Every structure is written in structure tokens, then in C-alpha cells.
Amino acid sequence: MEKVNVEQLNRMNSGKGFIAALDQSGGSTPKALSQYGVEESSYTNDEEMYTLVHEMRTRIIKSPAFDSQYILGAILFENTMDRKIDGEWTSDYLWKTKNIVPFLKVDKGLADLANGVQLMKPISNLDELLDRAVERNVFGTKMRSVIKEANAVGIREIVEQQFEVGKQIFAKGLIPIIEPEVDIYSTDKEKSEQILKEEIQKQLNALDKDAKVMLKLSIPTVNDFYKELISDSHVVRVVALSGGYGQEEANEKLSQNHGLIASFSRALSEGLFANQSDDVFNTKLEKTIKGIYEASIT
Template sequence: MNTAQLDRMHSGKGFIAALDQSGGSTPKALAQYGVLESSFTNEEEMYTLVHEMRTRIIKSPAFDSKYILGAILFENTMDRKIDGEWTADYLWDKKHIVPFLKVDKGLADLANGVQLMKPISNLDQLLDRAVERNVFGTKMRSVIKEANATGIQEVVAQQFEVGKQIFAKGLIPIIEPEVDIYSADKEKSEEILKEEIQKQLGLLDKDVKVMLKLSIPTLNDFYKELMSDPHVVRVVALSGGYGQEEANEKLSQNHGLIASFSRALSEGLAVTQSDDVFDTKIAKTIEDIYKASIT
């Protein structure tokens, strides 16, 4: 494990850029950027186009370690290069930004008010490649739709079980049990979720470290106790469908919680923009998310 990266993630100022849209969400991400599905005819062409989009974001002067601590990549992005360097190496060597990898394979069907992760059949091999590519940590997502205690317990138990496997490979897992922001009982779900996370943290061996990626809570500073747990490197927030302005406003009310935004980060960017317009737009976005993350 890279101790310089660990120290940066634990105490650095800034946020995490989520550039990890995978197969199912990639067409939506490209469409938001102005690249329609008619622009590609197969998966390889689609991934080439999204890599070009991510490369443009990463190479922008605004994508700077002054504001950004880390970046989450999709597997296909990890296996591609920027200016002749593997993407993770480029992020750290050229930008001093810590690379993460999304490892989950999507969501299972809804049961007990939640969506567990689908089985990750090749996880060991994927983690070995991540280590070879100098990735620091991983991210995996589940979704909580209802305040169902059984379902939430299953989600958290699954996340921590896989998280321990990831940590054993020398990587820091980002555990992401997302609470649907449109849930009718979101606040109750968050209460159950925090209790289950605290239980699982209490069961970890002394040296195990994790990160937590959570929906911005209904009650401000609700996850403050999790931030001080010795097992927790950092607690970060997903935008979860909030627009950029609303996500920043809600985030700024939660002290110590930093952003790990995807849609809110790329909002307003377009393939047709000149480099000057593109860089000006993303610079404003990054600065706004940064300000909301350092409260």
C-alpha cells in the first residue's frame, strides 16, 4: 500500500472525482456529454469515446490535486493509457491524484427493499491487475430503497465481507451502500444503515482500513461518528441524482464529508465545447465542489 496516498486520502483537502461509469451507464454519460448512441456501433467504440471524454477531463489544467484527492476509474479505463502511461500511473505521476477502481458488476434484483451487488466472479484476478496497475483502492455499490432492517443488514454485511477480501490484497475498499435519495423513508434507512456500519466496523481486525461512500444524509452531520472511527480513512458522499448546485449545498452542511461526485462533476460539459470553454466550465465546477467539501 502506498503510504503517501493513504496519508493524502486520510487528511488531504479536496474531493474524489468519480469517472467510473460502466457498461450500463456509459451511454447516459456520453449522451450528457453530447455524444449520441448513433456515434458508436459496438462496445469497443463506445469505450473509446468515453475514454476520450475522461482523458479530456483528466488532462484539463483544472483537474488538479489542489482540489482533487482521488479519481475512481472503470476497469476499461484502468486498462487504457493517457499519453503512453496507464491511466492510474498518469493520475498519480502527472497529477498527484490517487487512483481507485470500481470493482462491482452491477446490482441484483430488488429484494427486502434493497439491491445487493451481483457476484463478482473474477474479483481476485481483477484485484491482482489493480495492484499491478498501481491502483490504491476500490469502490463497489449497493442500493437501499426502503428502511428494511433485514435488507440493509444484508447490504452492509456483503459490502464488508468483500471489503475485507479487497483489503487483504493491499487495497483500500470504498464501501458504498447508497440510500436512494427519493426513498419515502430515507431518514429511517440512514438510521439503520449507520447502526449496521458501526456493528461491522466493530468486528474488523485492528489494522483493517476502509472508506465509506454514502448518500448525503437527511440530518446534517449524521455520519460524524463514522468519521472518527479508527478503521475509517475517509467518508465521502455521492451526488445520488441531485443536480450540481443542490448537491453542493447539501454537502456544505455536513462538516468533514467530502464529495465523490459523478454526474454532478460532468454536468454542463460538452464534446462540442472548445478547450477554453471546456476548461473554464470544469474549473468552475471543480472549485464549487471543492468549496462544499472543505466545510
Template sequence: MKNRERYIAQLNRMHSGKGFIAALDQSGGSTPKALAQYGVQESSYTNEEEMYTLVHEMRTRIIKSPAFDREYILGAILFENTMNRKIDDQWTADYLWEKKSIVPFLKVDKGLADLANGVQLMKPISNLDELLTQAIERNVFGTKMRSVIKEANAKGISEVVEQQFTVGLQIFEKGLIPIIEPEVDIYSVDKEESEEILKKEILKQLSSLSKDVKVMLKLSIPTKNDFYSELMSNPNVLRVVALSGGYAQEEANHKLAQNHGLIASFSRALSEGLTVGQSDDDFNTKLGKSIKGIYVASIA
């Protein structure tokens, strides 16, 4: 019963809580870049295990910071390796919920396929069922998976959305809430046109879901303000969140604030300015300032 109660509490928090989602889910390919941004050079580790230990130390420092607080943060997205590590003798997802009341999510995709029809689909997720079983054992609430749209190609965008919803339904049926993330590249020359096609395709997929199915959507901040409000009011959509997509924190916040009801799920823009050499005071002050800025933009 405890887990059912936890699930309902987390569902309510994600649906109507004030705040944003912290994306702490850089994986194998993007970890060296995330560590370098934090001031840890590749010469500091000699293999993958050492690299993941260092990135877990970075994430632990963020999660344990007093600035990383439920008042501002609703959820956190973890990478599989982080899910299977502990913070103060608790599995990371348990620490997040039990100590911080922050809802844990897991990134489940295996990266992007090569560009075709103007998009990058997800690579096949070969061990998905096994990974979802493990996520449930670790008390994770939901998942996240990313595809990328580079150009306004109707066939490609339709394929991206269809793939996302097919896998999303499998995740929901397993007992987890999927975050569906068809990212539109912010540097795309026809970004606005891609968003028009994307919204149409998402609405088409949503209309085919039975009413008990819940999904979340993670989208690039749209070119046209409030463009996704129709998606937010859809009964199958628990929440619509935005990625920073390469915008610096200040610009991402500025754009986000102009989209009512859209909340952040930032990664790079959240950890901007944090370095391994900072004293705890400086680290916590910088993180606190970033979190408050992103929070204010999210509740606008």
C-alpha cells in the same frame, strides 16, 4: 520499495488531504447515458469497443484538463476499461498519480441484483481476485463497489452492509483500500429511517474489524446534517465521502456543505455542463468552476 512509499503517500493523502474524489467510473450500463450527457449520441458508435474509446476520450479530456488539479482533487475512481487504457503512453492510474498526484481507485462491482427486501445487493463479482491482482499491477490504490437501499427494511439493509464488508475485507487483505458504498436512494420515502438503520449496521461491522483494517465509506448525503460524524471518527475509517445520488450540482454542493468533514465523490454532478463540442477553453472553464464549487462544499 517504491510501491510501498507510493502506498503510504496515497494513504496519507486520502486520510487528511483537502479536496474531493472525482468519480469517473460509469461502466457498461451507464456509459451511453454519460456519453449522451456529454453530447455524444448512440448513433456515433456501432459497438462496445467504439463506445469505450469515446468515453476514454472524454475521461482523458477531463483528467488532462489544467482544471483537474491536485489542489482540489484527492482521488479519481476509474472503470476497469479505463484502468486498462493509457493517457499519453502511461496507464491511466500511473498518469493520475505521477503527473497529477491524484490517487487512483477502481470500480469493481458488476452491477446490482434485483430488488429484494427493499434493497439491491451487488451481483456476485466472479473474477474479483483476478481483477484485484490486475489493479495492483496497474498501481491502483483502492476500489469502489455500490449497493442500493430503497426502503427502511432492516433485514435488507443488514444484508447490504454485511455483503459490502465481507467483500471489502477480501479487498483489504489483497492490499487495496475498499470504498464501501451502500447508497440510500435520495428519492426513498423513508430515507432518514434507512440512514438510522444503515449507520447502526455499519458501526456493528466496524466493531468486528481488527485495528489494522482500513476502509472508506461512500454514502448518500444524509437527511440529518452531520449524521455520519461518528463514522468519520472511527479508527477503521480512512475517510467518509458522499455521492451526489441524482441531485443537481448546486443542490448537492449546498447539502454537502452542511455536513462537516464529509467530502464529495461526485460523478454526474462533476461532469454537468461539459460537452464534446465545447472549445478547450470553454470546457476547462466550466470544469474548473464545477471543481471549485465541489471543493468549497467538501472543505466546509
């Protein structure tokens, strides 16, 4: 088995801060760009679109506000991993220049709704992608599936699928972030979270002694609901997604969950625009990062 980077592991396990999710991909890229003030008329094909996205992410990553004092890790999309910042692969730039731990989103999107959940689509080139991630000095991965209703069968399937793929990822020397998101608008969110916690606990109990994972979960309805998962010996860290809450509400809810740290994407880039001067952009980003950090260290 490949070896996990111990320095990065220690940082993720005990560092103060949060994870920046910079991994909106294919389907959500036009939306991410348009929220940033870049309209679809500004590009004519995928290559131009991804170049613009990389410029946006480079601007965020290179900003003095994007500082390892507040940010432990950053999740990248495959296309971002395969591009460079100042002549270095993005993941190397993050770690060497910024001391921020790089992660890679590996899932290929969601399957259709069945049993109240959306499983991950099959990840056809996973093995090759993981080898490339190892080559690029990536620390871990992230993959997302979604729970829409408290369906015990569906939730079990989601957690089993996540852990099955997670074991394959860990065998490559990478730490998987397992992300079974509970839809924040679900009418039985709290019930879903109860089933989810039980299923995760079952899977954790069945892991080999040395196996490590991270969990990325929706902020729970009941505060501190995931504290047993946070203290589990297999779990490096439990991080929370913003899930569609605005920045302020996400921070407010997160701060009431001790030991849970943020891994926000939408709430991180809120209020950032392409046409802002560097001063305005960096000031806004700094305010956002400090707010998310404060909510993460409770």
C-alpha cells in the same frame, strides 16, 4: 498481506479536496456519453463506445482544471484502467503526473430488488481484477449497492456483503470504498440511514485493529449524521455521492455536513460537452471543481 501505499493513504486520510467519480460503466455509458453530447449514432459497437468514453475521461483528467489542489482521488471503470493516457496506464498518469490517487470500480452491477434493497451481483473475477489493480498501482476500490426502503433485514444484508468483500480487497493491499447508497427519493430515507449507520458501526467494531476502509454514502437527511463514522479509527475517509441531486443542490447539502467530502460523478460532468472548445470546457470544469471543493472542505 500486501502493503497499502502510505503516501496515498495519508493524502486520502487528511488531504483537502474531493474524489472525482469517473466510473460510469457498461449500462450507464451511453447515457454518460449522450449527456456529454455524443449520440448513440456516433458508434457502432462497444469498442468504439469505450474509446469515445476514454476520450471524454482523458479530456477531463488532462484538463488543467483537474488539479490535485482540489482533487484527492479519482475512481476509474475497469476499461479506463486498462487504457493509457499519453502512453501511461491511466492510474499511473493520475498519480505520477497529476498527484491524484487512483481507485477502481470493481462491482458488476446490482441484483434484483429484495427486502427493499439491491445487493451487488456476485463479482466472479474479483481476485484476478484485484491483482491487476495492484499491478497497475491502484490505491483502492469502489463497489455500490442500493437501499430503497428502511428494511432492517435488507440493510443488514447489504452492509454484511459490502464488508465481506471489503476484507478480501483490503487483504490485497487495497483500500475498499464501501458504498451502500440510500436512494435519495426513498420515502423513509432518514429511517434507512439510522439502520445503516448502526449496521456499519457493528461491522467497523468487528474489524481487525489495522483494517482500513472508506465509506461512500448518500448525503444524510440530518446534517452531520455520520460524524461518528467520520472519526472512527478504521475509516480513512467518508465521501458522499451526489445521488441524482443537481450540482448546486448537492454542493449546498454537502457543505452542511462537516468532514464529509464529495465523490460526485453526475454533478462533476454537468455542463461539459464534446463540442466545447478547450477554453470553454476547461473554464466550466474549473468552476465545477472549485464549487465541489468548497462544499467538501467545510
